[in-house]
Amino acid sequence: MLDREILLEKMKTSPYRPMRSKIIEARMLTDKEKFFRIELEDNTRLSYGPGQFVMVSIFGFGEAPISICSSPTDKGYIDLTVRNAGSFTNKLHQLGEGDIVGIRGPFGKGFPVDNMFGCDLVIVAGGLGIVPLRSLIRYLMHNRNDFGSVQILLGCKTPKDLLFGQETKEWMRRAEIKFNCTVDRADPDWKGNVGLITHLIPGVDINPTRTYAVVVGPPIMYKFVIAELLKKHIPDHQIIVSLERRMRCGLGKCGHCQIEGVYVCQSGPVFDYAQLKKFRGECHEKN
């Protein structure tokens, strides 16, 4: 009975079983966000694309979905950046170099980098949104000639909340990436823009047919940013977003991440606006 053999083979592995992984670097980026560099068991390499996520386990404390913020072109490790926002992430923040966590994944669909070849990119990040986008930006940097112009628009609450501040300088220098930042509230040293991120978009020079806009931020941000991008005539399927949802399995089973009939963990977290438009009213980012 061949079926049974196949079945038994399948049962030997469980998609619920995390891999032993070691934190090889850990540092606070702001007073709320911590950066982790993680090496997987036996130098296993995770085959992932920018925009995908992993389930991170700390036994006894549970498991949570975390965006990968390194690029597949960064070999030998994955990076995660985590905000302290609950009992699991609070525990994760207590861990440091040498500590062990469990990793499952990668899960979901990432940014459609293959479709973006040869195109200009406008990357819009609000707050923590820069975390999954860092994966994309590093990928662009390592494959710079495959893409047209790249501009990053970044918004955060105050200059202190700015993530990857040092790195952005490197992105600008090494990869001819244009970078524009705005804060809600400035401090005396701040010389950049003050105000909403939506105000930066009208000033951006966009050739809509060959431009992909990639937007990641808090739920409230999307509809305003998307409205501005639509004014620039960027086609629906070239406006790309990544959505956050509660997740327990990553396998399209547990039900928590559903938007109407769609499991975000499997069909997302990355969607284009054409897909978003099809939701009848359960997608906060669109409504």
Add this chain to the structure above:
Amino acid sequence: MRKTKPRVAFFDFTDCEGCQLQFANMGEGLLQLTELVEIVNFREIMSEAGQDYEVAFVEGSITTESDIKRIQEIRKKAKVLIALGACAATAGVNGMKNRFPLELAKSRVYGDKAGTVNTIASLPLHKVVKVDYFIHGCPVYIPEVLQVVKCVLMQKPYALPNYAVCVECKMNENVCRYEKDQECLGPVTRAGCNSWCINNGNRCYGCRGLVDNPAADAQKDILLKYGLKADEILQRFNLYNDSLGEKYGQEFK
């Protein structure tokens, strides 16, 4: 694995000590527990009373001015303060007193000696001091107590279930009490007890308090479906949940 065992003390205020009794009756579980913590003060199982502790389990409601001073002292010493049982967590049955003007309650209970009695409204602990962990129930459900103890030792918060007792009751495949013509408070009461009472043929008395977001209007439909009077339900609920009477009164009238 652990360097030193945290020192644990038990205290009680206005209560029946029934929750502490649940500890004492744990049997083997209590022995396992003592491998994790050192119990320095527990009147029901030991004679000496240590005053050097890190974790305080506090049973009972606050009902006098001196109670307030005493719980504040306990709070000062304890790194972790746990409200043990309904009286401590919601004021429980003691809350019934708050249904009446204080003077009336005093004279009903103490008659002509009422003037000599020093008493205030019944309060759950968190109305007076900061509470780190809540263990609901009258009495507490030991498997939940163990979960909370583990949380204390692992220094993580205990996530109180925020759904109805019905959920656990259905998982236990009990026959709904309403099908047996009994009023049961399961649909609006916070789970976490594994539907202990219903599993044993009883109904839910609401001893764990309401879920965070109980249905205000919907209760009427239950009454309609099963032909019950609002007053009956309200009375049932008052047994354990009167200390916050204003809120619950609104929900059920």
Add this chain to the structure above:
Amino acid sequence: MKYAALKKENLNKWLEYLKSKARLYAPKKKENQFVFRPVKNVDEACLKYIPTVIPPKKYYFPQKEKLLKFTVEPFHTAKAIAEFEEFILFAVHTCDIAGIQCMDVAFKEGPEDPNYLNRKEKMTIIGIECLEYCDTHANCASMATHVPRGGYDLMLVDIGEKFIIHINSEKGERLVRNVSYIKEAGAEDMAVLCFVREKKKNIFKEEFSAGLDRVYQAFGDGFKHKVWQDVGRRCVACGNCTMVCPTCYCFDVVDDMDLSLNSGLRYRIWNSCQMDDFAKVAGGEDFRKGRENRQRHRYYRKFRYPVDKFNRYFCTGCGRCSRACMAGINLVETVNALMDGGKLNNA
């Protein structure tokens, strides 16, 4: 042999035989309702019963199931899946068999769920066809689950003095082959079966006011329909409707440390989209607020989303959600109100 016949007087003998082959579960009376339970005494098995409080789902998707055994220091995970013994579910209604088929589709969709497959592989299903309605809550005729449509190993039909047994798998055949008192069904038996089925057509009538195509369409148009406000206002969010549903499979994952605080188990536990925190993320945003939206989601997960995804309705017509609803929210009334644009009775 495709159809066999078993005289009723031999039923208990056969149940004893089944019990000797594998763990046997059957419906049993519990107070004034029914539950699936291990059969200790074959007399207890009920063949005529109102759908059990919770469906037989608990045997292949348990309320609380181990996913993983773990140790913190040194980091270790043990095989999450234990070996299970063979088991037989006896006297399963056709609606609940439809429920099993739905769960199959959901758990076999990649990435497959090994825990589910593992249990399912050990399971033998012996169904029983209902010849009249269990009670007024069922809507199995509309869902076309009142007749056997595969998904079982054996199917019993009561034709009076005998049960006709439809043999639908090799696994099933092994339980009737070489059993002296089970004979191949004769032409006369088959004629009675036809007669019984014919009679049944007059008893079961579609409960919805229109066919399933129209139902599907109504869900397509009715996302903002006022019926969801009505249902949401009445719902107490007790979660009963999802807990008793044979096709609800949402779960939560929790770690349970043992007292060593160094090792423990990771479980999955039934969870419900009707719960307050179901779609809330750590940052506090709740992506499905309000009982009206949560109830709507439940209905769409039965009548629209799975049809788009799997070409299958995830309502089995068993009537459990209506039976168990504390507020008397009735599935047939809700679906009909959605189609007719009408208002619910006691809304």
